[in-house]
Amino acid sequence: MLKVIDLPQQNRNYAKLLDPSEQLRPEPIYAGKLQSEFRKFDEDLEDSIKERVRKTYELMHSNQTVEFVKSRMKDWLKFNKFKMTIKDALLKLNDLVDESDPDTNLPNIVHAFQTAESIREEHPDLDWFHLTGLIHDLGKVMAFYGEPQWAVVGDTFPVGCAWGDSIVYRATSFDNNPDGKDSRYNTKYGMYKPQCGISNLMMSWGHDEYLYRLLVHNKSKLPKEALAMIRYHSFYPWHAGGDYMHFCSSEDYKILKWVVKFNKFDLYTKSNAVPDIEKLWPYYEKLIDKYIPGVIEW
Template sequence: MSARILSPGQTMSLLDPSEQLRPEQVYEGKLANQFRDYSVDPNDPIKERVRRTYHNMHTNQTVEFVRSRMADWLQFNKLKMTIKDALIKLNDLVDESDPDSDLPNIVHAFQTAERIREEHPDEDWFHITGLIHDLGKVMAFYGEPQWAVVGDTFPVGCAWGDSIVYRETSFDDNPDGKDNRYNTKYGIYKPGCGLDNVVMSWGHDEYLYRFLVHNKCKLPDKALAMIRFHSFYPWHAGGDYMHLCNNKDFDMLKWVLEFNKYDLYTKSTRVPDIEKLWPYYQKLIDKYIPGVLEW
């Protein structure tokens, strides 16, 4: 059954019985509930890789850590390269937090973009958003461990949401959980403050969003919201942190959810013909994010 997100003050008195009876959707030959399987199996090397990545993330992503990474990365003085250069780098990156794919991340980029293009043929801004949404993962080539680059994101500075994966034990060694400034429902925030005013765990979403703003990209606000929050599963899938949201966030949520189905459900072993697709996407790069950029 699909989740229904409620704004503050809204209530739901009954469930839609048609949703309960509807057959579960199948994507790329898999049932929807077979994606994002975070069950623990010490004998499964991929599941163990994923679990370790999240354990390290949840132990080390503190307010102090995030602020240190922002101070470092948001100077945008690491290197200069084009969007195509960054995409090619992703050919050498396998996301250690992803239980659904063991292919290089560039394959996922084109899988996502092509499915969006198929279903939204007239929205070229959406196509390029699908292609570049994970480019922030280039941080992994410049000294950042993957637990500070990939995986689901969450706010720091307040209590951790119940729907965060491995939530029961993975935060046990995070010092913010014992800090009275950070371990309450609102922590350092105010009710309805808006996600623009929330400090997110450090990763590729926030970095790429800030990178695009810094380099004056021409993508619409809804594309930037998709990029900034596509890994914020505890919010858009789990329904957590609604108490921090404002009206802008609720308006953008529908776009994040629309993007999410292409990000998640296009993962498969089928590899697009990337060389054949380059000319089309290079035109979009030149339109929306041209030239040599500051990273």
Template sequence: MRLLQELKPVHIIDPSELLRPEPKFATKDINAFRDYTINDEDPIQERVRKTYLEMHTNQTVDFVKAKRDKWFKYDTFKATMKDALIKLNDLVDESDPDVDIPNIVHAFQTAERIRKDYPNDDWFHLTGLIHDAGKVMAFYDEPQWCVVGDTFLVGAEWAPSIVYRENSFNDNPDGKNPKYNTKYGMYEPHCGLDNLLISWGHDEYLYNMLKHNKTKLPEHALKMIRFHSFYPWHTGEDYGHFMTEHDQTEIKKWVLAFNQYDLYTKSTEVPDIEALWPYYESLIDKYIPGELNW
């Protein structure tokens, strides 16, 4: 593994951020990021678009249920949380244009900014560090379109604020299924977040894996992890007809509190990761100790 201290400073940004239609992201200073204008002659921009196209074509109700059945057996591999995070250094994220930067840099950037603002909430520091650890699925024969990127609801009509919503779902068979293509689809009004089937990705996997391994992280930390990529809900203001009051107030409050660190800590500053490991290892030992079943 290359030494992190030797990396040249670069901008680290989730490409879907600038492709999201919400005004909140459109006002972000464009000079801080690369240009993500849709351009089929730009290989990076095309890669991002194609990742979402494959995601929106293939993520159906049946597909998500099959992935849950597969991964909720927790028999794929065993590893400590630290080892899983280190493994992500070898992941080239197809939704990230800055492919030379180890994923672990973003993890420490997020954790350290949270630590600065919430010095007494060590559970929050650890949540920032591990929030993307579910991406290890990409090392076990999973295509990245069902590992990374924004998530969305399956089993009901697709929300208008989903990235590339206009035509990226054209070949998804659920769009032709009357059980799934209406406003409520297979759900009841105000059934609540916990009763919704979200597209498969690293969020849902890590949330359930942590619960299976009996983490001592508080429940609101787990909700931050579970829904941090569910942008059509927490930022696009879609799916309100499925939410309870608790979802729209308490859960969304925690998810948005986390997401400002997930999005806006991506910068040129590379933390001294080797110096920080002892502190975060102590948090792993406190909240998610030992070898875990993944």
């Protein structure tokens, strides 16, 4: 006899976002890899990429504290670092390899076009969605202006409350983070209230929050769904792990659907197949001019 488990309401809401029929199908293959072969964070001292990823997260989890995030927000959210078009910022990603990513060792601009083109193929009429795929990692330009990669790339998580169980390397990587010993921040709710809303959490500092704030500051014409995808696409402990649901408001479940929709294009398009970027530029330049035109403040 099957045992029926009554899940808390927030977990029932999260479960509705998942397609149970997926469990009965053969494991999907993306870019020549099984779905389970993506985002593998197992440790191997002899593997240089896995060691690079582990060290990046160890630094991140040791140093991303409430005070650190406040200091980065104070510094970056003045938007007085430089002025540049979206295209010029994208071109800088030619010189960036994400040190937290176990799935690709290619420059980040390749991933940008892989993501955008896969969205364009499946949703040809949603041009704002195509552009969102192209620019979603653009906040990583911080790495060229003094920020270490552990404060730019990788999965994000809220600071100021207990760390979620599904965070990668969770077991030991937070051992040196002082917030874990601070009674203001180390409980389930920490400095927040139940159902306060995901947008009211202070996230670890990185490219997601920075680009979201930058687009709002520069009055981009992208819809709220695009801004939500950009702001939370690296928040894997929430949209993939099911953690932090106790902070969700009813509006957050609508946002979560879009973030989950975006994730498959972000994650499962990483491969060694490089799009013809020069050929694609004219199309995406038109979208940039439509939604985020001209020189903007960074």
